[in-house]
Amino acid sequence: MAKLTLEKAKKAVGIGNLVEKTIKFRDVDGKPFEGEIYIKVLSSDEVANITDILNLKKDEKYTINQYRDAMLVQTVFEGKDKPFFPDLKSTGQVSDEMKVAMYLAADQVINFTGKYWISTKSQNSTVNSSAAESVGEPSQKQEET
Known part of the structure; x- marks a missing residue:
């Protein structure tokens, strides 16, 4: 570096x-x-x-x-x-x-407004939370059976 x-x-x-x-x-x-x-x-x-x-x-x-x-x-x-x-x-x-x-x-x-960074961060957070939710879904189904 x-x-x-x-x-x-x-x-x-x-x-x-x-x-x-x-x-x-x-x-x-x-x-x-x-x-x-x-x-x-x-x-x-x-x-x-x-x-x-x-x-x-x-x-x-x-x-x-x-x-x-x-x-x-x-x-x-x-x-x-x-x-x-x-x-x-x-x-x-x-x-x-x-x-x-x-x-x-x-x-x-x-x-200028900071919105581009905020929207990028929001998109990344949404993708990450969606991925986390989909990973969590099989666990919830397993608990139900």
Whole structure:
């Protein structure tokens, strides 16, 4: 096992890397449309400061839409060094459905809400408890006879 350093840790979790994701939404005719985008893996400091680009005054609140737009500007890319959205205003040039699809893709990569980890843990717990129940069932049947 190699000694862990900050640089090795950042590399291991992929900070700064781009992860390709496929998003799905409806096109102008209402038909399903798929496309690939890249999501930049952010550090926890970058996630914590994601709303800094909103330039809000001290104690000024932001909406969930402003948060999502700030997140999309900083995480969604067309390719290396080419952000999908050049600025906050440009996020309004696509549909809300597309923005939600992008947000969900980014959340899978960066796990902004913690829900992805929680849902994965829940799925694993359900699988484990189901396996435990099925193992326990023969014992219960044996007791009945």
